[in-house]
Amino acid sequence: MQDEESLVRRAQKQDQEAFAQIYEEYFDKIYRYITLKIGDAVEAEDLTQQVFLNSLRSISSFRWKGRPFSAWLYRIAHNQVVDYLRKKKKMTVPLDEKLASADDNPQLATERKLDVEQVLVAARHLTDAQREAISLRFTSELSIAQVAEVMGKSQGAVKALQHSGIVALRRALTVKQNE
Amino acid sequence: MNNKEFDNILNDCLERLLLKGESLQQCLARYPEQAAELKPLLETALAAREATTIQPRPDFRARARYEFNSALKETAAGKSRPSWGWFPRWATVAAIILAVVLVGGGTVVAADSSMPDSPLYSVKLATEQVRLTLTPSQIAKAKLCAQLADRRVAEIAYMADKGDVEQVEILTRRLDDKLELMVAFIEGRGGINLPGMPGAPPEEAATPPATYFAPTQPPAATFAPPDTPATDEAAPPVVISPAGEDWGSRDKSAGNGNRAQLKNTLVSDAAHNQAVLLQALDEVPELTRDALRRALAISEAGYEEALDALE
Numbered sequence: 001m002q003d004e005e006s007l008v009r010r011a012q013k014q015d016q017e018a019f020a021q022i023y024e025e026y027f028d029k030i031y032r033y034i035t036l037k038i039g040d041a042v043e044a045e046d047l048t049q050q051v052f053l054n055s056l057r058s059i060s061s062f063r064w065k066g067r068p069f070s071a072w073l074y075r076i077a078h079n080q081v082v083d084y085l086r087k088k089k090k091m092t093v094p095l096d097e098k099l100a101s102a103d104d105n106p107q108l109a110t111e112r113k114l115d116v117e118q119v120l121v122a123a124r125h126l127t128d129a130q131r132e133a134i135s136l137r138f139t140s141e142l143s144i145a146q147v148a149e150v151m152g153k154s155q156g157a158v159k160a161l162q163h164s165g166i167v168a169l170r171r172a173l174t175v176k177q178n179e
Numbered sequence: 180m181n182n183k184e185f186d187n188i189l190n191d192c193l194e195r196l197l198l199k200g201e202s203l204q205q206c207l208a209r210y211p212e213q214a215a216e217l218k219p220l221l222e223t224a225l226a227a228r229e230a231t232t233i234q235p236r237p238d239f240r241a242r243a244r245y246e247f248n249s250a251l252k253e254t255a256a257g258k259s260r261p262s263w264g265w266f267p268r269w270a271t272v273a274a275i276i277l278a279v280v281l282v283g284g285g286t287v288v289a290a291d292s293s294m295p296d297s298p299l300y301s302v303k304l305a306t307e308q309v310r311l312t313l314t315p316s317q318i319a320k321a322k323l324c325a326q327l328a329d330r331r332v333a334e335i336a337y338m339a340d341k342g343d344v345e346q347v348e349i350l351t352r353r354l355d356d357k358l359e360l361m362v363a364f365i366e367g368r369g370g371i372n373l374p375g376m377p378g379a380p381p382e383e384a385a386t387p388p389a390t391y392f393a394p395t396q397p398p399a400a401t402f403a404p405p406d407t408p409a410t411d412e413a414a415p416p417v418v419i420s421p422a423g424e425d426w427g428s429r430d431k432s433a434g435n436g437n438r439a440q441l442k443n444t445l446v447s448d449a450a451h452n453q454a455v456l457l458q459a460l461d462e463v464p465e466l467t468r469d470a471l472r473r474a475l476a477i478s479e480a481g482y483e484e485a486l487d488a489l490e
Binding site: 036065160 | 182197226234239358362
């Protein structure tokens with residue numbers, strides 16, 4: 001992708017080609033981010049599309065002030081997710097009973113090949129902040145600095161969340177040895 | 180080793196594994212003392228990353244791309260900005276005076292609480308522009324912009340409740356303009372003509388030297404119909420007051436105090452307006468929700484930027 005700043009400036013001037021490039025660059029990353037955040041790959045599709053429609057309508061409000069464009073875009077995605085989860089908050093999602101508690105003697109599921117459903121279910125055990133950090137780091141491949149920008153936290157805080165998030169994810173992916 | 184050091188080592192390994200393509204063994208070899216603790220965490224991270232390297236379904240991707248391209252074309256077809264923002268300065272002021280003369284001062288007062296679906300709303304907007312013009316200092320203008328942004332948010336919630344998507348979008352652009360203007364004043368860039376200010380030319384036009392804002396303390400502008408006898412029946416004069424209490428202040432500590440005060444105001448405004456829009460989101464008709472979500476995003480980004488500017 002060409003220099004992001006000039007691309008975004010062109011998009012702000014309604015350059016369709018520039019915006020299309022941004023769309024292609026970020027679509028899958030935003031989709032994966034949302035999927036892990038909400039735990040539903042199908043629902044994530046519509047939310048992803050909505051993120052890009054919202055960004056198209058409000059890109060004129062983005063201003064370069066040393067903050068990456070991705071931080072702005074992920075902020076829109078974050079808001080979209082918050083709005084979605086707020087509507088769904090009364091619906092409790094039953095956890096997969098195959099997932100064990102932290103006290104179980106573990107044989108890690110990671111020793112086998114995981115599927116996306118397992119990870120999504122396990123991710124429900126994480127705190128919001130842990131899930132946010134893990135989503136941005138692993139599914140969107142943002143640097144620690146970028147994640148810190150998106151989350152409005154220090155890089156040290158993000159590293160700590162990353163650590164505790166992986167520990168929590170591992171714990172949740174643990175299965176009883178005899179199952 | 181403390182937690183912070185381990186967090187840094189774990190992060191270094193993740194960078195190498197996930198972004199630079201190093202193998203797990205290579206990473207562990209770099210940190211033999213921590214290898215036992217690192218190994219299960221890195222395995223989990225790798226497995227989770229692999230499992231979540233998913234993509235949307237092809238049929239959805241195709242549909243989404245088509246919808247997005249359609250939206251792009253619609254946007255490129257262009258929506259004109261509210262024309263008021265590009266009025267010459269003299270025309271703006273003249274229009275206000277004319278409005279006051281023609282419709283009377285009471286109308287201006289009544290207009291102050293009008294909503295966009297009211298015939299008096301244009302008077303309200305015009306009055307706001309005059310207040311902004313007459314407010315002398317940059318920080319006082321920023322405060323006024325904050326007040327006007329609050330108004331736009333209330334109007335957005337009101338029109339969203341009425342199901343008027345177009346008005347919500349227009350008001351959102353006005354909100355964006357006000358927040359952008361507020362940032363410009365905070366950063367001391369308010370001496371130039373800015374979008375959304377009366378007298379601001381189209382973006383490509385040459386901008387004359389900054390003469391727009393009065394450099395000294397002006398009096399409050401009092402408009403009264405000329406040659407009107409001072410009787411009880413006469414419409415009351417309308418005082419359109421500039422905002423802020425720091426007129427003419429050049430004192431640095433006072434300036435710092437004003438910035439701190441403004442910061443507190445903005446923190447509170449940001450939370451309040453976000454709550455107003457979120458509450459509205461629960462209550463408004465479905466067709467206005469997308470527009471309302473955009474207003475939320477604009478509001479959040481605008482206040483965030485303004486608070487950054489005050490740091």
